[in-house]
Amino acid sequence: MESVSRASEPAADIRDIVDEVVSEVAPGKGALIPVLQGVQSRIGYLPREAMERIARRTGAPAARVFGVATFYSQFRLAPVGKHVIKVCHGTACHVQGAGAVTDAICLELGVEPGGTTDDGKFTVESVACLGCCSLAPVMMIEEDTFGRLTPDEARKIVREYGD
Amino acid sequence: MADATPQARVTIGLSSCGVAAGAADVMGAFEAELGTRSLDVELRRTGCIGMCYNEPIVDVETPELGKLTYGGVEPGQVPRIIEEHIVGGKPVDDLLVRAEGRDLPDESYYSRQVRLVLANAGVIDPESIDEYIAAGGYEALARVLTEMSPDTVVEEIKASGLRGRGGAGFPTGMKWDLAKKQPGDLKYMIVNADEGDPGAFMDRSILEGDPHAVLEGLTIGAYSIGASEGYVYVRAEYPLAVKRLRIAIADSEERGFLGDDILGSGFGFRIHIKEGAGAFVCGEETALIASIEGQRGMPRLRPPYPSVKGLWGKPTNNNNVETYANVPWIIRNGAAAYAAMGTETSKGTKVFALAGKIVRGGLVEVPMGISLREVIYDIGGGVPEGRSFKAVQMGGPSGGCIPEEHIDIRVDYESVTKTGAIMGSGGMVVMDDTTCMVDIARFFLAFTQDESCGKCTFCRVGTKRMLEILERICAGEGREGDIELLEELGQKIVSSSLCGLGQSAPNPVLTTIKYFRDEYEAHISEKRCPALACKALITYEIDPDKCTGCTLCARVCPVSAATGAKREVHTIDKDLCTKCDACRRACKFDAIVVK
Numbered sequence: 001m002e003s004v005s006r007a008s009e010p011a012a013d014i015r016d017i018v019d020e021v022v023s024e025v026a027p028g029k030g031a032l033i034p035v036l037q038g039v040q041s042r043i044g045y046l047p048r049e050a051m052e053r054i055a056r057r058t059g060a061p062a063a064r065v066f067g068v069a070t071f072y073s074q075f076r077l078a079p080v081g082k083h084v085i086k087v088c089h090g091t092a093c094h095v096q097g098a099g100a101v102t103d104a105i106c107l108e109l110g111v112e113p114g115g116t117t118d119d120g121k122f123t124v125e126s127v128a129c130l131g132c133c134s135l136a137p138v139m140m141i142e143e144d145t146f147g148r149l150t151p152d153e154a155r156k157i158v159r160e161y162g163d
Numbered sequence: 164m165a166d167a168t169p170q171a172r173v174t175i176g177l178s179s180c181g182v183a184a185g186a187a188d189v190m191g192a193f194e195a196e197l198g199t200r201s202l203d204v205e206l207r208r209t210g211c212i213g214m215c216y217n218e219p220i221v222d223v224e225t226p227e228l229g230k231l232t233y234g235g236v237e238p239g240q241v242p243r244i245i246e247e248h249i250v251g252g253k254p255v256d257d258l259l260v261r262a263e264g265r266d267l268p269d270e271s272y273y274s275r276q277v278r279l280v281l282a283n284a285g286v287i288d289p290e291s292i293d294e295y296i297a298a299g300g301y302e303a304l305a306r307v308l309t310e311m312s313p314d315t316v317v318e319e320i321k322a323s324g325l326r327g328r329g330g331a332g333f334p335t336g337m338k339w340d341l342a343k344k345q346p347g348d349l350k351y352m353i354v355n356a357d358e359g360d361p362g363a364f365m366d367r368s369i370l371e372g373d374p375h376a377v378l379e380g381l382t383i384g385a386y387s388i389g390a391s392e393g394y395v396y397v398r399a400e401y402p403l404a405v406k407r408l409r410i411a412i413a414d415s416e417e418r419g420f421l422g423d424d425i426l427g428s429g430f431g432f433r434i435h436i437k438e439g440a441g442a443f444v445c446g447e448e449t450a451l452i453a454s455i456e457g458q459r460g461m462p463r464l465r466p467p468y469p470s471v472k473g474l475w476g477k478p479t480n481n482n483n484v485e486t487y488a489n490v491p492w493i494i495r496n497g498a499a500a501y502a503a504m505g506t507e508t509s510k511g512t513k514v515f516a517l518a519g520k521i522v523r524g525g526l527v528e529v530p531m532g533i534s535l536r537e538v539i540y541d542i543g544g545g546v547p548e549g550r551s552f553k554a555v556q557m558g559g560p561s562g563g564c565i566p567e568e569h570i571d572i573r574v575d576y577e578s579v580t581k582t583g584a585i586m587g588s589g590g591m592v593v594m595d596d597t598t599c600m601v602d603i604a605r606f607f608l609a610f611t612q613d614e615s616c617g618k619c620t621f622c623r624v625g626t627k628r629m630l631e632i633l634e635r636i637c638a639g640e641g642r643e644g645d646i647e648l649l650e651e652l653g654q655k656i657v658s659s660s661l662c663g664l665g666q667s668a669p670n671p672v673l674t675t676i677k678y679f680r681d682e683y684e685a686h687i688s689e690k691r692c693p694a695l696a697c698k699a700l701i702t703y704e705i706d707p708d709k710c711t712g713c714t715l716c717a718r719v720c721p722v723s724a725a726t727g728a729k730r731e732v733h734t735i736d737k738d739l740c741t742k743c744d745a746c747r748r749a750c751k752f753d754a755i756v757v758k
Binding site for chain 1: 179180182183184215216218358359360361362363364367399400401402437438439440441442443454455456457458459460475516517518519520524525556559590592594598603606607610614616721741743744745748
């Protein structure tokens with residue numbers, strides 16, 4: 001965690017994004033999670049300044065905003081690669097060899113699970129269940145789903161992705 | 164302008180599974196091909212057809228041949244289907260999996276099923292309210308609002324015997340009654356669409372295939388308890404379900420099935436969608452409520468139950484997706500018809516997501532009381548590749564593994580609970596002799612440990628300690644007394660946790676110890692993994708009698724552990740080998756042996 005400093009004004013673009021999202025999301029009860037989701041979908045993650053701005057605009061204490069952001073696994077507090085590879089580690093995928101798929105992809109990209117490649121192109125994540133169990137093992141890159149994977153196929157898909 | 168009957172009606176399964184298997188490309192191929200011809204073909208999409216093992220699936224209906232179903236369709240095969248079947252009038256036999264009037268092998272997948280909740284899924288276009296209405300949709304709501312009082316509705320649901328399909332099986336009628344009896348003008352209805360059990364996709368398929376059924380059931384429930392607002396809490400990982408729900412809600416409002424004055428009855432109800440943010444514990448109803456309120460999803464003490472004091476302190480009824488989807492059928496056909504199916508205590512049907520080591524995995528709906536054997540063997544086709552059945556996991560991380568000795572139990576709440584597992588939400592993962600049960604216990608505990616909200620010491624710390632013990636065992640560092648320690652810890656965590664997550668997290672460990680103690684003992688005393696799965700306990704070797712020196716293994720080995728000269732027997736350096744399995748997969752001579 002970076003050293004604690006006084007909350008300074010966020011960069012203009014972050015400020016504008018937060019303000020836009022806050023005004024779009026129906027004001028009212030329980031808006032914090034949709035606001036965090038909206039901000040993350042625009043920036044790619046939740047920078048500290050964004051969360052502090054959200055606290056200012058919604059009236060929620062910053063501690064609560066941080067508490068919610070760190071509780072839910074969807075929220076990222078650090079930037080991710082251009083493409084996030086989500087390898088499913090649900091029960092069916094686990095039984096059908098998801099571990100070998102993750103190992104193969106990590107080997108191909110030279111990262112640990114959860115890590116991002118040096119060139120910033122890929123982040124590899126293990127997720128709990130994508131709900132495509134009949135096609136196990138499965139991975140998703142952005143909106144694309146790939147099923148019935150073998151480790152070699154997974155490596156090929158990753159090698160050729162985004163070209 | 165469409166005329167009486169098109170020459171053919173082509174329907175493609177386009178839910179998440181179908182799309183993942185390539186169905187969108189198949190749809191694209193049909194659009195492209197049909198665009199170059201002047202044929203009168205209606206091309207439409209539908210939700211999950213259920214035969215997930217055969218995706219992508221294409222239904223072709225013609226007046227002459229009736230409805231035929233093709234499976235495993237690739238875009239390249241589309242011109243053939245059009246030419247031979249639609250134009251030529253002859254089925255493409257090598258792709259055919261189902262045909263009206265013909266007893267093809269895949270027919271047995273359906274013959275034991277009773278598709279009640281899934282009646283529309285895979286048949287109608289889930290984004291068309293007109294198709295829902297044509298299939299009898301919103302008749303139940305109309306009947307309720309014009310002929311039935313809230314009391315009558317609750318009595319009908321009670322009489323049907325419907326029990327919550329989210330896993331706990333609480334009688335639905337009784338739950339609605341509790342909320343109904345609460346005073347106050349402001350009450351809430353919630354649909355729990357968090358479906359967090361890994362390996363379960365029933366709710367996703369229902370929401371993607373027939374969202375209106377859920378909305379209709381929810382609205383009927385709202386009328387009965389006196390709620391004016393509803394929330395569908397959908398997990399973030401289901402974007403297609405969210406999209407189809409939004410469309411359904413908008414269409415429903417436009418037609419007057421939702422809003423301030425539904426069908427002119429004076430009853431008003433509005434539905435909002437809340438997306439989850441990735442927390443398994445939010446499937447627990449009080450954590451879910453906290454999440455809707457914008458807080459950390461940490462469960463609360465019950466009583467008070469949500470029926471009395473729930474969302475924002477108001478009386479709230481929370482039910483699972485599948486539970487609500489049963490309601491329109493019950494209202495249309497009557498409680499007696501529903502109660503005629505199933506067993507004495509478990510009425511109706513249950514949707515299961517059959518996956519894992521199974522020949523025919525997919526979404527099935529069966530009457531309560533069917534035997535596990537029938538589901539796994541008759542419907543699922545048994546275990547593939549000639550391997551043997553070892554266990555079936557039911558109930559996700561809260562459930563347990565049921566071994567061969569109980570394969571003939573009836574699938575109903577009480578019978579399943581007696582084995583140590585739970586009915587759960589419907590995930591059924593089949594395992595064979597290559598699955599290590601200690602690893603499975605470790606897998607589930609790693610999951611629940613990660614998802615524990617942290618509030619209760621026994622859950623937070625206890626699951627961590629149990630996980631550490633299991634990891635040691637799988638790494639070959641198991642000790643005498645570990646099994647007893649796991650049992651003791653497990654029992655204490657169950658009794659000292661506030662919510663269902665902690666109360667059930669030890670179940671997979673306790674059931675695998677109960678039924679597969681010998682595997683634990685092999686890991687601990689002999690440092691041996693009977694299923695040859697735990698990497699720390701296996702070695703890869705080359706059989707000198709079979710090795711031809713083709714060098715393939717050396718070429719694929721990522722750490723250069725497999726070496727040898729051309730045409731000479733190769734060897735594997737055990738110190739370098741990471742057991743990634745690449746050599747065994749590559750070897751064409753079966754020369755790689757795992758011990």
